[in-house]
Amino acid sequence: MLAETSETTTVDTPSAKKVATRDAYGEALVELGREREDLVVLDADLSGSTRTKGFSKAFPERFFNMGVAEANMMGTAAGLAAMGKTVFASSFAMFAAGKAWEQIRQSICIPQLDVKICASHAGLTVGEDGKSHQMLEDLTIMGVLPHMTVIVPADAVEARGAVRAAADLDGPVYVRLSRAPTPVVLPQEHRFEVGKATTLRDGSDLAIVACGVEVGAALDAAALLTADGIEARVINMATIKPLDEELLRRAAVECGAVLTAEEHQVRGGLGSAVSDLLARTSPVPMDMVGVEDTFGESGRAEELLVRFGLDAASLATRARALMERKS
Amino acid sequence: MALTPDRKRDIERAARRVRIDTIEMTHAAKCGHPGGPLGMADFMATLFMAHLRLDGETLHDPDRDRLVLGNGHTCAGLYSLLSQKGLFPPELLATFRKLGSPLQGHPHRNPELGIDMSTGSLGNGLSVGVGMALAARLNGWSSRIYVASSDGESQEGQIWEAATSAAHYGLSNLCVLVDFNNIQIDGVMREVMDVRDLRAKYEAFGWHAVDVDGHDIDAVDGALCEARETDDRPSAIICHTTLGKGVSFMENEAGWHGVAPDDEQATRALAELGV
Secondary structure, rough: EEHHHHHHHHOOOOOEEOOOOOHHHHHHHHHHHHHHHEEEEEEOOOOOHHOOOHHHHHHHHHHEEOOOHHHHHHHHHHHHHHHEEEEEEEEEEHHHHHHHHHHHHHHHHHOOOOOEEEEEEEEHHHHHOOOOEOOOEEEEHHHOOOOOEEEOOOHHHHHHHHHHHHHOOOEEEEEEOOOOEEOOOOOOEEEEEEEEOEEEEEEEEEEEEEOHHHHHHHHHHHHHHHHOOOOOOEEEOOEEEOOOOOHHHHHHHHOOEEEEEEEEEOOOHHHHHHHHHHHHHHOOEEEEEOOOOHHHOOOOHHHHHHHHHOHHHHHHHHHHHHHHOOO | OOOOHHHHHHHHHHHHHHHHHHHHHHHHHHHOOOHHHHHHHHHHHHHHHOOOOOOOOOOOOOOOOOOEOHHHHHHHHHHHHHHHHHOOOOHHHHHOOOOOOOOOOOOOOOOOOOEOOOOOOOOOOOHHHHHHHHHHHHHOOOOEEEEEOOOOHHHHHHHHHHHHHHHHOOOOEEEEEEEOOOOOEEEEHHHHHHOOOOHHHHHOOOOOEEEEOOOHHHHHHHHHHHHOOOOOOOOEEEEEEOOOOOOOOOOOOOOHHHOOOOHHHHHHHHOOOOO
């Protein structure tokens, strides 16, 4: 069912298997801990939820629980990195990116230190905890920081690769992870590369550019659109910064319309990054699916995606409307 | 062990050089923060000349000491001391705050010049010191990690997050020197936002903490020795100082926190410093 060619991964239907990207992170960290003596992990009292607990059990001397104090955790991470360590710092996305933004800017990004912020519980799919915990602004505030690389893995397979790539990359990285188990949409042999997007489904009527949980929704939407005779190209834009500009420009030129989809505020995230590039290079009709300048609310993850128009059916509706605007 | 007369003379000379450099650098830049470095000159010179293992020869030793200037706006003094320790030629000081200079208006990390961390936004330095101290201990290095801070900076909540974690992890290789001059940008610290007794606060957070006269070189040296001998907890040295010390018209004047002397003021200041 899943076959990856040099350029295009063909996915007929997303696999039924569901795994949370935070689980893949926890497993990858333990593997990396075995391979790399210089790896140090910090958490802010959420090690069970962010899945750094596995590392803390395997390598207790290289794990530091910093308590409920995210600002200090980021500064501490910077200090460890300034002494040559590769540091992973985890919390919920709201607290890691939101509470500690200034520390990330001053102590990590300005001196370009080797700190990997792996933030779980991003987006609406946090679910029942509601708006205080549903971080929908992290891509904006992390992506705007110079020297920061921003990655949103599409599934558990990609999360594993992204964590390894983050460890190998020199400098600050933000990896956005999810609480909810989500469909595995990529084949086991998928190789994540920083700054390289992957085309998961070919088509030339329009391109759907998605990240995170929306990649699965985009594939499902593309399947729905075939009934209307619309062949959508589906692109997994796992690295939000730096964008795969070449692949995006080609998609815009070849498809003539671009729809973006993200579990994030529609302004300041993936859609804004894509439109920013295309407006300057290859403008085509665009639409952007995301949360429309509002906070989330309590509910089950799947319900929330429907409620906020991020499910496959909603994407398909938006895609049809976008097709109308194609000249 | 008490300072030898020779060593004490070196420290006094270095502190005087810090004051002269600070006036000349801020005057040449036509901006900057002269008050803090003048007040910190004596205790920072004691740290650099008698304790901190950082000079041109040890720069690339991984287990050398580190210094994080939490109150980064006082960096004219840091740059003066780094040049005096042979990290770069004193001529570079003339580029302070100028376009293209590595001597930025607030410190920017530069491993080749001995600038160990980027700072400027208050509250960040002590957390960085915690991370450095953890790393040094993990690596089995004898490095001591020094952080400069201030009474004004102690109004930042992050300082107390860092203080909590440093005590929790028993970071005896960490030492903070707090410049306590009772002045901040908007005026008298006791009136703007009184941080009260910082020695008692650090003690309550589980630190070894002492009050010293920040202009008494022997007292500062004694406190630094005591900190080094404290092997179960981090140390805080609350250095009570006079902002603008050494230049009569700058002393205890909040206006000199972040304003450069003009030609006439610089001449008068340098004359008072014996230039």
